[in-house]
Amino acid sequence: MNFIRSIKFQFTLWYLLVLLALLTALSVGVYFYLSRSLHQNLDDALELRSMEISNTPPILESIWQGEFQEELGEIVILYFYSGNQLVNVSPPGISISLSDEFIYQAINGKSSFTTIETAEGEESRLLAVPTHLNMPGLPLSTQPGALIIGRSTKQIDQALHELVRTFAIAVPLALALAAGGGIFLARRALKPVDKIAQTAQKIGEGDLSQRINVNTKDELGRLAATLNEMIGRLEKAFQRQKQFTSDASHELRTPLAVIEAESTLALQKERPPSDYRQSLEIVSREARRMSSLIDQLLTLARADAGKEQWNFAEVELGELISNLSTDVEILCQEKGLSFQLGQTQDLVVKGDEARLRELFMNLLDNAIRYTPAPGTVSLSLRREGQMAVVAIMDTGIGIQAEDIPFIFERFYRVGKSRSRAEGGSGLGLAICRHIAEAHGGKIEVESQVGAGSTFSVWLPLLPP
Secondary structure (H helix, E strand, O other): OOOOOOHHHHHHHHHHHHHHHHHHHHHHHHHHHHHHHHHHHHHHHHHHHHHHHHOOHHHHHHHHOOOOOOOOOEEEEEEEEEOOEEEEEOOOOOOOOOOHHHHHHHHOOOOEEEEEEOOOOOEEEEEEEEEEEOOOOOOOOOEEEEEEEEEEOHHHHHHHHHHHHHHHHHHHHHHHHHHHHHHHHHHHHHHHHHHHHHHHHHOEOOEOOOOOOOOOOOHHHHHHHHHHHHHHHHHHHHHHHHHHHHHHHHHHHHHHHHHHHHHHHHHHOOOOHHHHHHHHHHHHHHHHHHHHHHHHHHHHHHHHHOOOOOOOEEEEHHHHHHHHHHHHHHHHHHHOOEEEEOOOOOOEEEEOHHHHHHHHHHHHHHHHHOOOOOOEEEEEEEEEOOEEEEEEEEOOOOOOOOOHHHOOOOOOOOOHHHOHHHOOOOOHHHHHHHHHHHOOOEEEEEEEOOOEEEEEEEEEEOOO
16 A cells, blocks of 8 residues: 555556557557558559559450459459440459449549458458450440459458557557566665655654765755755754753853842841842842843844844934944943044945944944953944945954854853953844844954954945
């Protein structure tokens, strides 16, 4: 039952049906072509024989006298009028019933063919041609008559019958051989599909390390390669999900532990109001940190699910950068840093102004956080071709070269210098990259340890 439902069986069945239709059409075509050719050859032979006899007076005279020797299987008859009566001269033992119209047409000068069935039950092909008789005893010197030439179609019928028998044996035999070959080829061609199915059965959420071992270069090989790539992406996605869950749990565990410890300590015994105030400040700080982390997690979760709400409109980047510089300058002054607003241009992009502001503020906040005093933070806007480039530079601690390819990954931290003590969650740069890519742009970073970093945000300009 499984084999009948398999693709191999269906493939072989359709193959056999198509082959049967082709063989049947070929057999019918060959049969009718051969039948027509053989009957045409017989008609041509009768015409040549009739011309030979009718154009040779001695042969006509021998027929008249009853001395003519027909060829094997041949029929030769003369018809003419004697007075008003139609008479014939035929060999002994030949008795054929012909229609008067068939004979009259020949006597009147029109040749024609007909097929009759003899008394023995065999078919014969007859040709009636006009002829002129000049024999002693005829009422006219030249008597119009009809020469009937005929031959049996027995040999043609036998040849066609043998052809049918040959087809009746050859077609089923060819189908049987084709069925065996079709099943063999189908199994061999679809063997990679079995491997794909077997590998797919072994793959589960807990084990995505399995790969389909199909090394052909055909469609199935490309399918296997595509499925392997998909499985690889799924494996990486599950690994990121597990890592994301683990990192999120770890990040949330720390403020929860602090809140629990402070609450327990404050409730153990009576304390002065100042101690309660200090404990509440710690709890509030950790709660704000958890709230910020949860907001960032929700942002990334909505991004992964494709359910973010974007309000795209024309955004004047120059005006946005100028507004940001006021807030950033205050933050720099609080930490003892210098702020420089570099070159800006009136550039327009299509984007969500609030999300772009979040993008730039995250990068500026990082620059301020990891730049020790007295240091400098710079902000500039320029045009590069059809792109607007917002550059955020600092003279901070910098990033090691081996860490740069990973800094935009979620929860990735660059050594102890960027620990949780700085207040970061490891999600800010991941959100920045997501916002830039959602606007059709990108983020690039150049950094040198001890010399600072430069983050460049590239955004496509709105066509004029």
